[in-house]
Amino acid sequence: MASLRTLFVSLLAALTLAAAPTASAIVDGSLDVEHDYVVFVGQQVQLPNGTWVNGSACSGVLVAPTIVLTAAHCTLGPPPSFPQRAVVRQGESIFAPEAMALGSFNVHPGFCIGCPGAPDPNFANNDLAVIVLDSPLSGPYAKLPKADFAGKHFDKEKQLVAAGFGASSPDGSGFGLRRSAQAGAVVASNAPNFLLLPVPSKSKYGTACFGDSGGAALLGTMLVGVHSIGDDACGGPSFVYRLDTPDAQSFLSNYLDVRG
Numbered sequence: 001m002a003s004l005r006t007l008f009v010s011l012l013a014a015l016t017l018a019a020a021p022t023a024s025a026i027v028d029g030s031l032d033v034e035h036d037y038v039v040f041v042g043q044q045v046q047l048p049n050g051t052w053v054n055g056s057a058c059s060g061v062l063v064a065p066t067i068v069l070t071a072a073h074c075t076l077g078p079p080p081s082f083p084q085r086a087v088v089r090q091g092e093s094i095f096a097p098e099a100m101a102l103g104s105f106n107v108h109p110g111f112c113i114g115c116p117g118a119p120d121p122n123f124a125n126n127d128l129a130v131i132v133l134d135s136p137l138s139g140p141y142a143k144l145p146k147a148d149f150a151g152k153h154f155d156k157e158k159q160l161v162a163a164g165f166g167a168s169s170p171d172g173s174g175f176g177l178r179r180s181a182q183a184g185a186v187v188a189s190n191a192p193n194f195l196l197l198p199v200p201s202k203s204k205y206g207t208a209c210f211g212d213s214g215g216a217a218l219l220g221t222m223l224v225g226v227h228s229i230g231d232d233a234c235g236g237p238s239f240v241y242r243l244d245t246p247d248a249q250s251f252l253s254n255y256l257d258v259r260g
Contacts, residue, residue: 027168027234028206029181033092037062037142038163038178038216040094041070041131042087043105045078052085057175059164059215060088061223063144065136067255068103070214071228071241072111072129086131094165094176103133108251119191119229119239126193127228127241128248129214130255142216142223144258145244150187150224154195157186160224162197162208164215170234172210181206185217185224185240193245195225199236209234 032038039062043055055077060070068088075084086105091098110126112118117125162183168174183205188196195217200207208215208227217225217240230238242248249258 026162026164026166026179026181026206026212027209028200029162029179031092032163032178032180035161035163035178035180035216035218036090037140038165038180039068039137040089040097040165040176041068041074041214042089043074043077044085044087046083055084057165057211058213059166059211059227060131061142061214061216061226062090062137062139063142063223064256065139065141066103066133068131068133069223069226069243070129070131071226072107072127073124073228074214075105075107075129088131088133088137090137092178099137101133101135101137103131106130106132106255108247110247110251117191117193119188119194119196123229125191126247126251128226128243128251130252132255140221142218143221144252144256145222145224147244147246147249147258149222149244150195150242151192151244153219154185154187154224157184157198159183160185161218162206162212162215162227163218164208164212164227166209166211166213166215167234168209170210170232174209175211183207183217187242188239191239193242193247194228195240195242197236197238197240207234207236208238
């Protein structure tokens with residue numbers, strides 16, 4: 001399982017790619033033209049001299065005109081005293097975005113590395129952040145689940161769709177195009193705030209990779225959760241932070257109507 005440091009360094013490397021990729025992003029996925037609410041989330045940090053520089057590269061999901069959900073760990077890396085902002089790009093490619101907006105990160109107050117409830121000792125519970133945009137982006141918008149939706153529907157493995165802008169391999173290739181793939185998912189027995197996406201059991205299934213953090217786990221237009229952690233080889237298993245739990249819904253209620 002990848003550590004926070006490994007993920008952050010890999011995402012920084014992905015940002016340095018100069019040419020538009022031609023390979024898949026979600027591993028074994030295909031170009032995604034359907035889920036327009038899945039967006040790219042870039043982190044920028046301000047140096048002491050006032051210059052803004054690129055930080056981590058993640059994915060996110062537009063759920064309201066000025067609200068994007070992503071993974072909390074996408075805000076890690078620079079010293080906490082450095083100001084940071086989100087750069088959200090809408091469209092099928094980050095290299096030719098259809099729309100862009102700046103925003104501020106708001107991290108789940110329970111985000112905690114190595115705390116009880118995390119799927120792995122190197123990772124964190126409550127891996128969720130809300131980006132409040134300075135200007136609205138047009139829809140469509142993903143829907144949020146009702147309380148305990150995933151708990152009831154994913155008690156046994158069920159198929160969902162994974163989508164994001166991440167790489168197709170650990171070397172960072174394939175980064176920057178929105179891709180999607182089918183995947184199996186079940187509530188993680190050792191971390192019930194998360195869904196476990198096992199190593200693919202079917203040839204049509206795909207997996208998440210670096211840069212897919214914060215991306216969508218979808219059942220139709222419903223955003224069941226956001227991608228959190230995967231293995232270094234991008235072959236599964238991986239974990240999705242659920243949005244239907246009391247921990248998630250209490251946080252999200254500060255920004256959205258989660259009553260359904």
